[in-house]
Amino acid sequence: MSVVRFTNEEMAVMSLSSLYARYGFRQFKMSKFEEYDLYAENKDFLLGSSVITFTDTNGKLMALKPDVTLSIVKSVSDTHLNTEKVYYSENVYRVDKGTHQYKELMQVGLECIGDIDLYSLSEVVMLAKKSLCEISERNILDISHMGFLNGLLDETKLSDKQKSAVIGYIREKNTIAIEQICADNFVSESVRKALVLLTGMYGPFSMKIDELKKVSCNTATDNAVKELEVIYEFLKACGCENGVNIDFSIVSDSGYYNGVVFQGFIDGVPTSVLTGGSYDNLVHKFGKDAGAVGFAVYIDLLERLMGGDKAYDVDVLLVYDCDTQLSVLAKALDKITSDGKSVRAVTNDNGNIKYRQRAEIVNGEVKLYGSDD
Amino acid sequence: MAQMINVALPKGRLGEKVLAIFEACGYDCPSIHETNRKLIFENEQAGVRYFWVKPSDVSIYVERGAADIGVAGKDILLEYAPDVYELYDLDIGKCRMAVAACKGFHDNTERTLRVATKFPNIASAFYAKKGRDIDIIKLNGSIEIAPILKMSDVIVDIVETGTTLKENNLEPIETIVPISARLISNKVSYKFKNREISQLAKAITDYCEAKK
Numbered sequence: 001m002s003v004v005r006f007t008n009e010e011m012a013v014m015s016l017s018s019l020y021a022r023y024g025f026r027q028f029k030m031s032k033f034e035e036y037d038l039y040a041e042n043k044d045f046l047l048g049s050s051v052i053t054f055t056d057t058n059g060k061l062m063a064l065k066p067d068v069t070l071s072i073v074k075s076v077s078d079t080h081l082n083t084e085k086v087y088y089s090e091n092v093y094r095v096d097k098g099t100h101q102y103k104e105l106m107q108v109g110l111e112c113i114g115d116i117d118l119y120s121l122s123e124v125v126m127l128a129k130k131s132l133c134e135i136s137e138r139n140i141l142d143i144s145h146m147g148f149l150n151g152l153l154d155e156t157k158l159s160d161k162q163k164s165a166v167i168g169y170i171r172e173k174n175t176i177a178i179e180q181i182c183a184d185n186f187v188s189e190s191v192r193k194a195l196v197l198l199t200g201m202y203g204p205f206s207m208k209i210d211e212l213k214k215v216s217c218n219t220a221t222d223n224a225v226k227e228l229e230v231i232y233e234f235l236k237a238c239g240c241e242n243g244v245n246i247d248f249s250i251v252s253d254s255g256y257y258n259g260v261v262f263q264g265f266i267d268g269v270p271t272s273v274l275t276g277g278s279y280d281n282l283v284h285k286f287g288k289d290a291g292a293v294g295f296a297v298y299i300d301l302l303e304r305l306m307g308g309d310k311a312y313d314v315d316v317l318l319v320y321d322c323d324t325q326l327s328v329l330a331k332a333l334d335k336i337t338s339d340g341k342s343v344r345a346v347t348n349d350n351g352n353i354k355y356r357q358r359a360e361i362v363n364g365e366v367k368l369y370g371s372d373d
Numbered sequence: 374m375a376q377m378i379n380v381a382l383p384k385g386r387l388g389e390k391v392l393a394i395f396e397a398c399g400y401d402c403p404s405i406h407e408t409n410r411k412l413i414f415e416n417e418q419a420g421v422r423y424f425w426v427k428p429s430d431v432s433i434y435v436e437r438g439a440a441d442i443g444v445a446g447k448d449i450l451l452e453y454a455p456d457v458y459e460l461y462d463l464d465i466g467k468c469r470m471a472v473a474a475c476k477g478f479h480d481n482t483e484r485t486l487r488v489a490t491k492f493p494n495i496a497s498a499f500y501a502k503k504g505r506d507i508d509i510i511k512l513n514g515s516i517e518i519a520p521i522l523k524m525s526d527v528i529v530d531i532v533e534t535g536t537t538l539k540e541n542n543l544e545p546i547e548t549i550v551p552i553s554a555r556l557i558s559n560k561v562s563y564k565f566k567n568r569e570i571s572q573l574a575k576a577i578t579d580y581c582e583a584k585k
Contacts, residue, residue, distance in 0.1 A: 097456075140565065172457070173459065173460060174458075176462050203567075249458065265561050267561075267565045269561065270438025270560075270562075271561065
């Protein structure tokens, strides 16, 4: 029996940080604040989320971080290093979609920025899968590729607005709306079929990759398939290919993701707990000729996972009275805690504290009542 | 082992129709027809657990994963934009979202248009597209009274047959979007209960397509 009970979130933060450190990522500690301009210039990346702003002591408009990636990209692209591999665990501040109120969210994640070869890319995807495994065995990593989708959409004459509508329907797995928009805009039969296939597609990577190959129609889509295959081979070599599915409904309509994108899910959490992908476009916007790939895990979503409700506040409730000598009390407390139990000493048990065992001091000795299981 | 699918059904006439379709597809649940005060009904053999909720709440139960799947009107999906999969158009509960006003209404474009509605997001998106300045009056029911009492100029609401409008001397003036019931699924349930949900969705799709 251990006295220290870490919450799911605390355990996740520790095990993920140690996982990333093992693969040579170094921790990146950030300030809570960032100049607001950074977010104003990169609004599309944040997809319209509001930012908490304030004016600092010299009149500059500052923001509480709604996102960590932008700050890392900004700092790394200034230092011109070869390839930077960093991880972080930070709080971010965003508006909750349901309540329209600001929320503090805990994120742990990593970014790899610089010369991204196929190894670096595969490694990040592998670490995403391993992160999920650290949290729960019942996990799924869904993977898809913006390059494939964009390559397919380039074969159509759809406007940017229509393309983003198509992406919206794919996110909903709404095949009927896809059929409709293709019919309304004279999309060719082969591309229509491919889009419908992508929308409905869901299943293990090894089974679905061949379906993707069949509808691949240009160099962009061919390259995307190749990249996906290399990543999957790497996952297999690392023994983490189970529960890796192809799913295009995880694509984002933010213009910053350009290559592989992925999301992680844990059974029992109703939304994705991990999102990531390669986002070269964002790095280019910061004036650096480099690639980038990374992901973030939303730690606060793990709160409701596992364990359920805590049955007890403490292991032992020690009841003493005003006649008890403090030295006797101290000895009693020492005895209980050295047995690895948590204890709370009170003068009277008013029923507010839930405990496994009750203890009293009789003739200077501790007496325990009740079983400790 | 097959996992149970939790199904949120919309209370009311639409829900009864939906239940009939589910039952015809082999997802029956005898206990749901008993008269009692129970809220949740399950048939372990068929692998389903049903519960009735307010139609506008179906998408919330599904989005938060309390229900794996549910049936919700397109009006609700457009208004609340829940993060769910929209698997199939059941083609029942058909109606349209429309703008209606008192008979003989003339839109005076010099003034802000006052719009009474239960669907503020749909209404503002519709008028934003036109660039029209509007004042939204959010109501929770009996929308038709608003223009009669001159509280609003028009209403944005669901029109099925138009009888209620006619009886109150109102008429539809513009259709915003056609509405029908959709089979929706929680995004994560769809992954972890993929076999069960795909089977159910396919059974329902096949059944409805055959009836068309």
